[in-house]
Amino acid sequence: NAGVTQTPKFRVLKTGQSMTLLCAQDMNHEYMYWYRQDPGMGLRLIHYSVGEGTTAKGEVPDGYNVSRLKKQNFLLGLESAAPSQTSVYFCASSAEAGGSFQETQYFGPGTRLLVL
């Protein structure tokens, strides 16, 4: 049981290049999330998904797109990278809350992205 995995772990891009970050979870979770973490800013939600085939915008969605074609995968795309997108990106997943609100989010190990 690997939990939440992210690919790649580290990437350097030039301004204007595109890339896709992959998140995979093997816990059969309904909900998946993409966050970015910057020094002094805390974790900020980019996009999230409440189930296969559905996505929604979070707090800072501009410059990013996402897709959830399979329940276990959540992809984050940068179409034209900018230096402001230099950050650490975390994917997370959680089970459907149902009758319990206690369901926490489980985080992947992170992807460190540097845009030059």
Next chain:
Amino acid sequence: GQNIDQPTEMTATEGAIVQINCTYQTSGFNGLFWYQQHAGEAPTFLSYNVLDGLEEKGRFSSFLSRSKGYSYLLLKELQMKDSASYLCAVRDPNYGGSQGNLIFGKGTKLSVKP
């Protein structure tokens, strides 16, 4: 607006007790979480409060007062491995998602010294 405040940094001595405070102002409330994050690693779940009072889990306890918009994380018998950032997060049902997405504070970096 939505706001979650925590101290930026704290220092404590091995074996001591430390309390990390979190105050929040959100449009709705559906639970408060504490996460631990070691440098260069992912956040991991520590505790959850939805009702007022104290929740105890070994060396860690978390307290919530919904009327005051206040929580604290209490760490007892501090160990060197407790050096990490501690993130306070509030689930706000008005912030999207089914039960509400999490709004995170900026985190408190705790340094434990011998």
